[in-house]
Amino acid sequence: MARLPEIKERVRALTARLGDPPGFAMGAVSLILRDRKAVEVLLIERATREEDPWSGQLAFPGGGRHPEDRNLLETATRETQEEVHVDLSRDARLLGRLPPRAPGNRPEWLVVPFVFALTRRVAPAAGSEVARVFWTRLDALPRGLCTATIHLPGRELEMPAFDVGGKPLWGFTFRVLCDLFDLVGWPTTDKSRPPAANLK
16 A cells, blocks of 8 residues: 555645535545554544434544635634644645545535645544544555444445444445545555445
8 A cells, every 4th residue: 555655646636636625515524644654544433422413433533614614624624623632734734635525314415525644743632522533554444344234213224334443434434535545555455445336
């Protein structure tokens, strides 16, 4: 799998092709990368809250655009500060963005994923809407590729997912990570990846 310098170049090149984020997008998330023995990505487990449609899920820091946000990058920066207490304007460098996607339960709610690389050591801490914050090796995620049974009110779904410490990472976050792996390379020995039909 690509190391951080190559990831930076590929994300920057993709961003140049994509152009400006769509103005009608409703939210933004932050893919925060750091370089240790391997490239790691920051993930959160959302707190269990009845009013949260993504309650308890593994995700990236991020959320909906507020009226006072001047743009979607400001949304990503503000939400990251609120959820994990990391100041991206001080502690990280923006590399670019990935294609926007919509959560399956909010098809009209386009979300822009921004990619950052840390420039200094930080100590992320869970905000009020977050149960836990943790780093995981980027190249380890595809090794946990599986089909997970997702229990939703009144139904169950079989979904492609990454097993992260016994908990499925699925849905929007899974699809964004697949976009990243498509860009920088899938770190699996057999070069396998989820069927495209499952990623829509």
